[in-house]
Amino acid sequence: xxHLVQSGGGLVQTGDSLRLSCAASGGTFRRYAMAWFRQxxxxxxxxxxxxxxxxxxxxxxxxxxxxxxxxRDNVKNMVYLQMNSLLPEDTGVYYCAAxxxxxxxxxxxxxxxxxxxxxxxxxxxx
Numbered sequence: 001x002x003h004l005v006q007s008g009g010g011l012v013q014t015g016d017s018l019r020l021s022c023a024a025s026g027g028t029f030r031r032y033a034m035a036w037f038r039q040x041x042x043x044x045x046x047x048x049x050x051x052x053x054x055x056x057x058x059x060x061x062x063x064x065x066x067x068x069x070x071x072r073d074n075v076k077n078m079v080y081l082q083m084n085s086l087l088p089e090d091t092g093v094y095y096c097a098a099x100x101x102x103x104x105x106x107x108x109x110x111x112x113x114x115x116x117x118x119x120x121x122x123x124x125x126x
Contacts, residue, residue: 022096
C-alpha cells in the first residue's frame with residue numbers, strides 16, 4: 001500500500017516561487033503514475049501535472065506550463081512540484097497522487113488515482 005506524505009507550501013506573493021515535495025513509501029515507486037492536483041476554493045480538484053507509470057513525458061495543465069515543473073527522484077522515492085512565477089489563481093490545496101494502474105487517456109482524471117497525499121495549502125494573495 002503506497003503512502004504519500006507531502007511537505008512545502010505556504011503563503012507567498014505574486015511572482016514568488018515554492019517547491020512542494022511528496023515522499024512515497026510502501027511500494028515500488030517507479031511503477032506508479034504520479035500526479036499533482038490542486039483544489040481552489042469553490043472549484044473541483046483539477047490536474048496540474050503528471051506522468052504515467054515508469055516515467056516518460058510529464059504533462060502539464062495549460063495555465064501552469066512554463067511556470068511549474070514536476071520532477072522525481074527515484075532513489076529517494078520523491079516527486080516535486082517546482083512552482084515559479086506564482087499567481088493568485090494558483091491559490092489552493094495541492095495534492096500529490098499515485099496510481100498503480102492508470103488507464104491510457106486518464107492521466108488527468110482524479111478518479112484514476114487511488115493514493116493521495118494529505119494536501120498542502122498554497123496561498124498567493126491578490
